[in-house]
Amino acid sequence: EVQLAESGGGLIHPGGSLSLSCAASGFTVRSNYINWVRQTPGKGLEWISIMYPNGDTYYAASLRGRFTISRDQSQNTFYLHINSLRTDDTAVYYCAGAGVPNRGDYWGQGVLVTVSS
């Protein structure tokens, strides 16, 4: 059974930075497509970033520059680092994985990130 478990959410001040983690079991991070997606009441579901098995990374055009996806094969965990947080980054952040690009076969439970002063 595939399980993805996120951690790292919380309350962050504007301008701060944050790293989210997604620990995988039953799913090999290095040989699959790993993704981060966020959800807000206003904008709905938004695909943030994708890492391919070969290590190539891609980001939503509107978010490029502040978000970084990475993985640790030894820990079978992947990460999303966000810089220069803004109030409109407030969202539930999900990690997702799949055996093909641009799809979410497996999802974590989601973590709430609140950006507020």
Next chain:
Amino acid sequence: EIVLTQSPATLSLSPGGRATLSCRASQSVSCCLGWYQQKPGQAPRLLIYDTANRATGIPARFSGSGSGTDFTLTISSLEPEDFGVYYCQQGIHWPTFGQGTKVEIK
């Protein structure tokens, strides 16, 4: 960016009823369209991928169809656990989601 427009926004049906949900894309997405179900407090769950393929463990009452820019998710006979919000998602270009259709109990 490919914009996906779902209709209706809300569908009020009784258990046992048939649900037909629509998703229209701003440009052709070929076969690369999927459907997800989301319940309150939960992550989306993949139901259908590549227009018409059911994901692992998804009951046969869920079916998908369509091509090009117009796609449909059909739930043949609603079960109590089927009520929630349904999203379409395209993967032919940078992935985007529709705004969702809420299926509620009438």
